[in-house]
Amino acid sequence: MLLDPGMDLTLRPMRYPDFYERFRAAIRNTWTVEEVELHSDLADLARMTPQERHLINRLVAFFATGDSIVANNLVLNLYQHVNAPEARLYLSRQLFEEAVHVQFYLTLLDTYLPDPDERVKAFAAIQHIPSIRDKAEFCFRWIDSIGSLQRLETAAERRQFLLNLICFAACIEGLFFYGAFAYVYWFRSRGLLGGLATGTNWVFRDESMHMEFAFSVVDTVRAEEPELFDDELGKQVTAMLEEAVAAELAFAEDLCGEGMPGMGVEQMRQYLEYVADQRLARLGLPQRYGSANPFAFMELQDVQELANFFERRVSAYQVAVEGNVSFDETF
Numbered sequence: 001m002l003l004d005p006g007m008d009l010t011l012r013p014m015r016y017p018d019f020y021e022r023f024r025a026a027i028r029n030t031w032t033v034e035e036v037e038l039h040s041d042l043a044d045l046a047r048m049t050p051q052e053r054h055l056i057n058r059l060v061a062f063f064a065t066g067d068s069i070v071a072n073n074l075v076l077n078l079y080q081h082v083n084a085p086e087a088r089l090y091l092s093r094q095l096f097e098e099a100v101h102v103q104f105y106l107t108l109l110d111t112y113l114p115d116p117d118e119r120v121k122a123f124a125a126i127q128h129i130p131s132i133r134d135k136a137e138f139c140f141r142w143i144d145s146i147g148s149l150q151r152l153e154t155a156a157e158r159r160q161f162l163l164n165l166i167c168f169a170a171c172i173e174g175l176f177f178y179g180a181f182a183y184v185y186w187f188r189s190r191g192l193l194g195g196l197a198t199g200t201n202w203v204f205r206d207e208s209m210h211m212e213f214a215f216s217v218v219d220t221v222r223a224e225e226p227e228l229f230d231d232e233l234g235k236q237v238t239a240m241l242e243e244a245v246a247a248e249l250a251f252a253e254d255l256c257g258e259g260m261p262g263m264g265v266e267q268m269r270q271y272l273e274y275v276a277d278q279r280l281a282r283l284g285l286p287q288r289y290g291s292a293n294p295f296a297f298m299e300l301q302d303v304q305e306l307a308n309f310f311e312r313r314v315s316a317y318q319v320a321v322e323g324n325v326s327f328d329e330t331f
């Protein structure tokens with residue numbers, strides 16, 4: 001079984017061809033930070049109001065460490081316990097993508113924050129900005145929750161692992177990051193920060209796939225060991241998502257507490273609740289909030305991103321894209 005401890009090295013016969021196909025699909029999405037032109041955003045930044053500028057500074061400060069946290073959990077926990085070589089191929093590729101994301105945000109901060117003191121402060125946000133520190137501590141708690149697990153022998157240990165996996169997919173990549181992307185697309189909907197939006201398109205696409213891979217691991221484990229998915233696990237997942245929504249809302253309070261046209265704490269609350277319900281539904285759990293998506297610009301996201309992606313590929317590289325690349329996700 002997928003969570004049985006050990007180091008399976010045998011690719012034939014392949015037990016989980018779907019994971020291998022996800023690995024291949026991810027390779028077709030390769031992009032580099034050098035393709036993103038960020039300097040064109042500087043004129044927009046110079047025209048922004050102090051509130052908008054504050055929002056952007058906080059947002060990039062969150063981006064400075066978010067993907068490094070995900071990469072660490074991937075290496076320290078996911079890779080260790082998901083025991084199939086084809087799944088580990090996908091996780092290796094994901095690790096590369098997280099490294100590209102880290103590089104993208106490094107470049108973004110270097111470009112947006114030319115003042116060395118401001119830049120250092122932004123990179124250290126995790127220590128001194130409470131709304132960012134709290135989100136990081138939520139992540140660290142879930143990393144630590146299975147840090148001492150060397151082997152998943154018992155049902156209790158496997159549930160502990162599943163909670164970590166679900167946390168990173170549903171709450172971190174699937175909620176904290178989605179919240180962050182919503183701010184980027186709000187700016188883009190007003191014709192601002194096109195460079196950041198371009199890079200975000202590709203990060204967003206990667207994150208959707210990371211999340212969907214993790215959920216397909218959950219599906220596989222559920223098919224193999226349905227007894228792990230008891231009511232208690234469902235309650236723990238729901239509570240975890242509630243906590244993630246609260247942490248992301250505190251971040252929203254910090255970013256745009258006073259509110260701006262089209263973006264404010266109330267809209268962000270609705271959006272996060274809408275996203276959290278989608279994650280619960282994907283996991284086969286009852287919806288918790290019943291909120292509708294207040295951000296029309298997030299509904300357009302998947303279509304625009306896909307169009308940009310193929311346009312860029314064809315014009316820039318002539319790389320043959322085989323098969324259909326589709327989003328399972330509605331935003």
Ligand SMILES: [Fe+2]
Binds near residue numbers: 070097098207
């Ligand atoms: Fe990432």
Ligand SMILES: [Fe+2]
Binds near residue numbers: 070098210
């Ligand atoms: Fe990711």
